[in-house]
Amino acid sequence: MVVSILGFGAVKEIFGGDVIAVEISEGVAADDLRNILLLQYPRLNQLTSFMIAVNSEYAQGNTVIVSGDEVALIPPVSGG
Amino acid sequence: MIDVKITSDNLDVTACISSVMLPHSGGIDVFIGTVRNETKGKKVVRLEFEAYEPMAVKEMNKIALDVFSKWPVQKILIHHRTGVLEVGEIPVVIAVSAAHRAAAFDACRYIIDTLKQTVPIWKKEVFEDGEIWVAAHP
Numbered sequence: 455m456v457v458s459i460l461g462f463g464a465v466k467e468i469f470g471g472d473v474i475a476v477e478i479s480e481g482v483a484a485d486d487l488r489n490i491l492l493l494q495y496p497r498l499n500q501l502t503s504f505m506i507a508v509n510s511e512y513a514q515g516n517t518v519i520v521s522g523d524e525v526a527l528i529p530p531v532s533g534g
Numbered sequence: 535m536i537d538v539k540i541t542s543d544n545l546d547v548t549a550c551i552s553s554v555m556l557p558h559s560g561g562i563d564v565f566i567g568t569v570r571n572e573t574k575g576k577k578v579v580r581l582e583f584e585a586y587e588p589m590a591v592k593e594m595n596k597i598a599l600d601v602f603s604k605w606p607v608q609k610i611l612i613h614h615r616t617g618v619l620e621v622g623e624i625p626v627v628i629a630v631s632a633a634h635r636a637a638a639f640d641a642c643r644y645i646i647d648t649l650k651q652t653v654p655i656w657k658k659e660v661f662e663d664g665e666i667w668v669a670a671h672p
Contacts, residue, residue, distance in 0.1 A: 462586050463656030464670035502672045507654070510589035526586055526654075532668035533583070533590075533614060533655030534567050534626050534646055 455480065457519055459491070460526040465504065468497045469527075478519065484508065485515035491527070504529050535609040538594040540585050540655075542617045550627045554609040559631040563638035565646050567626035569619050579660045583616045583625055586654040590614070593653045597645055601630075604644070605637040612645060614655055625657075 456477055461469040476494070478487060484506045492498050505528040506513045512528070519525060537553055547566060554562055569581050598610040611629040619625055628645050632638040649655075657668045 460586065462584060462654065463658070464667040467667075501670055507586070507589055510586070510592055526589070528586070528654050529656065529667070530669040531650070531652065531654055532657040532670075533585070533653050534650045534657075 455521045457487075457521075457523065457525050459487075460524070462526065462528065463532075464501060464529045465498070465527045468495050468501075482519050483515065484513040484517045484519065487519060487525070488515075498527075502530050536595060536598040537609070537611040537613075538591055538598065539613045540587050540590050541613065541615060543615070545613050545615055545624045545627045547624065547627055550611050550613060550629045554611050554629045554631040556608050556631055558633060559608055560633045561635040561638050562629055562631045563635070563642040564630075565626070565628040565642050566624055567646070569621050569623050569625065571621045573659055576661055578621065579662060580621070581619045581625065582658040582660065583614075583619065584656050584658075585614065585616050587616075589654050594649065597648050597652070600648075601641045601645060605632070605641045606634075607632040607637050607641045610641070610645070612649065614649075614653075616655075 456475050459474050507526040507528050508523050594612045608631045613627045615625045630638045630641045
């Protein structure tokens with residue numbers, strides 16, 4: 455299945471846009487997606503850290519991504 | 535009562551204070567974030583803020599609910615701006631009313647400290663000779 459992944463801040467620049475589409479298999483969890491993305495976008499390694507959000511909640515590493523989920527990559531936040 | 539907002543409009547501090555003032559309030563604590571003209575000795579030209587809005591609103595609501603479970607406060611307001619902000623402009627206003635000041639002070643500080651750790655909002659510092667996303671890189 456194809457999931458859309460939203461990027462913000464420094465991640466948007468690494469993605470080269472607001473959103474990317476990534477092909478993943480059924481049963482892939484947030485930690486697996488992290489590894490897939492680190493391979494496809496090695497510059498993500500240069501970030502201090504990043505979190506994955508699923509349906510606008512911070513995801514646990516074992517959260518399985520299902521079709522239709524809204525996934526986002528959250529680089530270190532810096533509001534305020 | 536919770537009043538949470540992400541907006542590209544100017545923040546009106548007076549309106550924010552009025553919003554949390556209740557007849558049984560004994561005090562209001564307000565935190566106003568402002569755009570500073572330098573960072574680590576380097577001149578800042580402007581800041582650019584962006585937010586993952588639906589999640590930012592959710593996370594701000596979580597902070598407010600958490601505060602209500604920790605301190606006897608009456609109303610909480612958290613407003614954050616997005617877009618381009620010039621030096622001296624206001625990116626964030628937090629206002630907390632309570633019957634007594636101690637709870638309002640503690641809650642207000644907790645809200646801004648937690649917002650900076652959990653709410654998906656990002657700030658780009660623009661200098662005369664470049665720009666960086668704050669905290670993104672070690």
